[in-house]
Amino acid sequence: MPSYHRFQSGETVMGRWPGSSLYYEVQVLGYDGKTHLYTVIYKDGTELELKDSDLTSLALFRQTSGRSRSRSRSRSPGRPRRSRSRSPARTSRRSSSRTTEVRKERIKDSLEIRLTPLVMRHENNSNSKPEKKEENNTAKITPTVVEEKKEAEAENQGGGRYNLRRRKDQGDGKAVELEKKTEIETESLTTKPPAPIKTADLEFGGRVGVFLLMLLLPSAILALLLLCGQKDASLQSFPLELPASESLWDWEVFGIVLLWLLFQAALSLIPVGKVVEGMPLSNGKTLKYRINGFYAFVVTTAAVAAAVHQEVDFSYIHTHFLQFYTSALLIATVVSIYLFIRSRWAAKDELAPGGNSGYFIYDFFMGRELNPRIKSFDIKFFCEMRPGLMGWVLINFSMLLAEMKQQNLESPSPAMLLVNIFQLLWVADGLWHEEKLLTMMDIVYDGFGFMLTFGDLAFVPFTFTCQAYYLVSHPNELSVFWIGTLVTMQGIGYYIFRKANSQKFAFRKNPSDPALSYLKTIPTATGKSLIVSGLWGFVRHPNYLGDIMMGLAWSLPCGFNHLIPYFYLIYLITLLVHRNARDQRQCRNKYGSAWEEYCKAVPYRIFPGIY
Ligand SMILES: NC(=O)C1=CN([C@@H]2O[C@H](COP(=O)(O)OP(=O)(O)OC[C@H]3O[C@@H](n4cnc5c(N)ncnc54)[C@H](OP(=O)(O)O)[C@@H]3O)[C@@H](O)[C@H]2O)C=CC1
Numbered sequence: 001m002p003s004y005h006r007f008q009s010g011e012t013v014m015g016r017w018p019g020s021s022l023y024y025e026v027q028v029l030g031y032d033g034k035t036h037l038y039t040v041i042y043k044d045g046t047e048l049e050l051k052d053s054d055l056t057s058l059a060l061f062r063q064t065s066g067r068s069r070s071r072s073r074s075r076s077p078g079r080p081r082r083s084r085s086r087s088p089a090r091t092s093r094r095s096s097s098r099t100t101e102v103r104k105e106r107i108k109d110s111l112e113i114r115l116t117p118l119v120m121r122h123e124n125n126s127n128s129k130p131e132k133k134e135e136n137n138t139a140k141i142t143p144t145v146v147e148e149k150k151e152a153e154a155e156n157q158g159g160g161r162y163n164l165r166r167r168k169d170q171g172d173g174k175a176v177e178l179e180k181k182t183e184i185e186t187e188s189l190t191t192k193p194p195a196p197i198k199t200a201d202l203e204f205g206g207r208v209g210v211f212l213l214m215l216l217l218p219s220a221i222l223a224l225l226l227l228c229g230q231k232d233a234s235l236q237s238f239p240l241e242l243p244a245s246e247s248l249w250d251w252e253v254f255g256i257v258l259l260w261l262l263f264q265a266a267l268s269l270i271p272v273g274k275v276v277e278g279m280p281l282s283n284g285k286t287l288k289y290r291i292n293g294f295y296a297f298v299v300t301t302a303a304v305a306a307a308v309h310q311e312v313d314f315s316y317i318h319t320h321f322l323q324f325y326t327s328a329l330l331i332a333t334v335v336s337i338y339l340f341i342r343s344r345w346a347a348k349d350e351l352a353p354g355g356n357s358g359y360f361i362y363d364f365f366m367g368r369e370l371n372p373r374i375k376s377f378d379i380k381f382f383c384e385m386r387p388g389l390m391g392w393v394l395i396n397f398s399m400l401l402a403e404m405k406q407q408n409l410e411s412p413s414p415a416m417l418l419v420n421i422f423q424l425l426w427v428a429d430g431l432w433h434e435e436k437l438l439t440m441m442d443i444v445y446d447g448f449g450f451m452l453t454f455g456d457l458a459f460v461p462f463t464f465t466c467q468a469y470y471l472v473s474h475p476n477e478l479s480v481f482w483i484g485t486l487v488t489m490q491g492i493g494y495y496i497f498r499k500a501n502s503q504k505f506a507f508r509k510n511p512s513d514p515a516l517s518y519l520k521t522i523p524t525a526t527g528k529s530l531i532v533s534g535l536w537g538f539v540r541h542p543n544y545l546g547d548i549m550m551g552l553a554w555s556l557p558c559g560f561n562h563l564i565p566y567f568y569l570i571y572l573i574t575l576l577v578h579r580n581a582r583d584q585r586q587c588r589n590k591y592g593s594a595w596e597e598y599c600k601a602v603p604y605r606i607f608p609g610i611y
């Protein structure tokens with residue numbers, strides 16, 4: 001049966017620019033009944049796929065704009081407003097416009113500069129902070145009505161095309177502005193009910209794919225741990241003997257894991273460290289986050305040191321490793337079920353764009369709610385940064401003690417020391433820069449479901465530690481040359497990773513920062529620019545490259561006898577290649593032709609020489 005769609009190929013309609021409330025004239029090129037998306041082309045040649053809710057007919061658009069213009073005329077300063085009855089709807093309308101004021105302030109001050117039509121800034125920027133605006137190359141456009149746009153266009157461009165494209169390549173860095181002060185954007189932000197979220201593009205092979213992943217991942221990790229722990233760690237030594245049930249479950253271990261989670265949760269709630277605002281959500285609100293991960297890490301380290309002093313034997317974690325894993329797996333599963341159930345009561349605008357397909361299994365895996373919270377306790381932010389990451393360092397430490405015990409060493413082997421130090425550096429770095437996680441797609445876009453819960457609570461601490469676990473029973477001698485090579489590799493990898501991430505974060509926070517003025521950028525129609533020089537001009541994901549170099553430096557200390565210690569590296573490359581493809585899609589949608597231009601200027605994705 002052909003699917004119903006409002007607009008036909010060839011029709012000219014108004015299309016919303018993704019991520020904004022701005023509408024432009026577009027021509028419909030086609031409609032995909034499967035994804036329910038229209039392919040449209042903007043006047044500058046940018047082709048995008050838009051949802052039905054992002055399109056509106058020209059006639060309706062003109063009507064709405066006309067109404068909005070006549071309303072703004074009737075509200076001229078000298079002329080009193082027509083008296084209105086105090087119906088609840090009107091009251092809520094006024095209060096919603098007050099909310100808009102607050103929201104606009106928040107958007108303005110947010111960590112990242114988003115596509116914010118000029119009309120908003122001008123209405124509210126009496127105390128604006130200009131240094132936070134993306135000033136260089138900003139193409140700010142607030143077209144509203146077709147006629148108005150045409151006039152402005154004639155004035156500014158001499159006809160032809162709308163200003164979706166950047167106006168200047170480099171030059172003075174100031175884009176030509178089309179300013180039309182109307183209420184239309186404000187109105188669309190305040191009075192439009194949130195569009196119901198419906199995930200059309202299914203990832204990971206859809207329902208079947210995620211179902212298989214949910215079955216296979218936990219058992220694959222169990223197999224990995226069994227292999228890593230046995231003398232012959234080669235893949236050929238499969239099938240393994242299934243372990244006895246006692247070695248898979250222990251209530252004491254389960255209690256320890258619960259205590260660990262509670263301890264970390266308590267530390268995260270201690271009112272130490274700054275409170276920052278996250279990225280604006282689709283409903284315009286922002287959430288507050290307390291940034292105290294590094295303090296929590298210091299306190300945890302002190303607690304572990306005190307426990308060691310009291311002769312607590314942390315090699316217990318090594319001897320009960322499988323039981324720790326199954327406890328973490330059970331807790332992750334229970335938390336995912338809780339998250340799925342509670343998402344039934346979540347407001348529409350609190351749902352994640354990627355986890356609301358309507359298919360139970362898919363949504364359970366991807367996560368329906370974007371930022372599930374219990375009061376101010378943000379479950380996703382907590383799980384991403386705390387118990388798993390710090391658990392990883394603690395497990396590594398227990399492996400170091402176990403190695404000394406098992407191999408009768410007076411001090412840990414150089415290979416074990418390197419793995420411990422390198423990974424400790426990475427975790428400490430992540431916690432030090434905890435705030436930066438707030439701009440990442442995991443927090444901004446992904447729902448919190450089984451994938452991330454399992455990933456954070458079970459996958460990270462039990463697979464990222466596999467090199468240290470392997471070294472306990474597979475000693476590997478390292479020459480001084482090798483040690484030097486590995487330290488250099490880690491150093492260069494860390495430098496690239498940190499520099500690229502910090503540069504991007506600093507640029508997004510304040511693109512006018514004089515310290516970043518040396519960077520070359522490509523402006524985009526959304527007002528944001530893309531860095532095209534330095535590391536970001538070398539490959540499109542220098543931060544991934546640095547991360548992968550470090551991943552290699554973590555695996556090489558284990559030697560070349562088995563593939564198992566390279567699990568992390570293989571996972572990382574797979575994840576980052578997939579992430580790159582996802583990001584590529586999102587950026588193409590966000591930035592259109594400017595993204596294509598960036599890709600032309602920087603053809604390599606992650607690895608230099610590989611497209
Ligand atoms: N070890 C692990 O398990 C994992 C580690 N990581 C690490 O986390 C770090 C962050 O990764 P991730 O969140 O994927 O995101 P990225 O840092 O790759 O961010 C991608 C976003 O950056 C912006 N961007 C892309 N190109 C440019 C450019 N040229 N100039 C300015 N902005 C640009 C775009 O967003 P916008 O324009 O909207 O700002 C884009 O959507 C990486 O170092 C990665 O290695 C990530 C996943 C797993």
Ligand SMILES: CC(C)CCC[C@@H](C)[C@H]1CC=C2C3=C(CC[C@@]21C)[C@@]1(C)CC[C@H](O)C(C)(C)[C@@H]1CC3
Nearest residue numbers: 384385429430431437442451452454455456459460
């Ligand atoms: C179950 C799966 C197959 C995959 C699960 C993936 C997750 C474990 C990872 C996806 C992205 C992550 C990041 C971090 C931890 C691992 C997960 C959640 C990160 C928070 C660790 C600390 C770093 O400094 C970081 C760069 C902030 C990481 C961001 C991505």
